[in-house]
Amino acid sequence: MKKLLTTLAAATMLMTGAAFAEIKLGLDVAPYPPFADQDASGKRMGFEIELGEAICKAMNETCVWTPIAWDGIIPALQSNKIDAIFASMSITPKRMEVIDFSNKYYNTPAAVVAAKDMDIDGSAESLKGKIVGVQVSTTHADYANKVFSESSEVKTYSAFDEHNNDLIAGRVDAVVGDSLAFSEFLKTEAGMKFEIKATPTDEAVFGKGVGVGVRKGDAELLKKFNDAIAKVRADGTYDEIAKKYFEFNIYGQ
Structure with missing residues (x-):
């Protein structure tokens, strides 16, 4: 009987998938x-x-x-x-x-964010000679390196908030990141001075x-x-x- 129950339990695990410890x-x-x-x-x-x-x-x-x-x-x-x-x-x-x-x-789409009074449209030409901030090891960093690196300086940060802080301080001219994550930043007192300039699309980069x-x-x-x-x-x-x-x-x- 014990052997039968063990066999049934094993069969059940095979059919349902074993649970992980955590x-x-x-x-x-x-x-x-x-x-x-x-x-x-x-x-x-x-x-x-x-x-x-x-x-x-x-x-x-x-x-x-x-x-x-x-x-x-x-x-x-x-x-x-x-x-x-x-x-x-x-x-x-x-x-x-x-x-x-x-x-x-x-x-959600990516976004290029910069000061409201900055005349850019998210293109490489409009950001020529500017500093663009991105979070390291992200699709946004991949995009910035692909599109902006030849004519602009791409500066990487370990965290999303860090490039936003440098944008506020004027140490970067624009940042690239997730549009929805930026929506929270743009609602803050400091963030209200900035806006989304473009929502780039590139499925090969962004997936x-x-x-x-x-x-x-x-x-x-x-x-x-x-x-x-x-x-x-x-x-x-x-x-x-x-x-x-x-x-x-x-x-x-």
């Missing part, structure tokens, strides 16, 4: 509102935090948020320090060479949206995330969370 979700150590932030008590909050926890619940898995410096987050995944990247990472061909991605869970990054070949975990993303989209959980933060369709087409 899944370490990697996120950027720097705040990235409205996607990920912390309050004064250290409690995590934001769209991605709520969505990540809802996805883990849909997977029936225990997840632990694990902050990692952005430029080391893919190496942390590859070295098993984390199990997945849940940190607004765009799905791009370059990244897909080294890690796998789930289906997208949101998609088709943001997904969960997992180690190459981790098919079981990848399927869990894809199934859970589909589930929270279908049962209304995704929309319930999204409407707390956005007044438009963050998922995209």
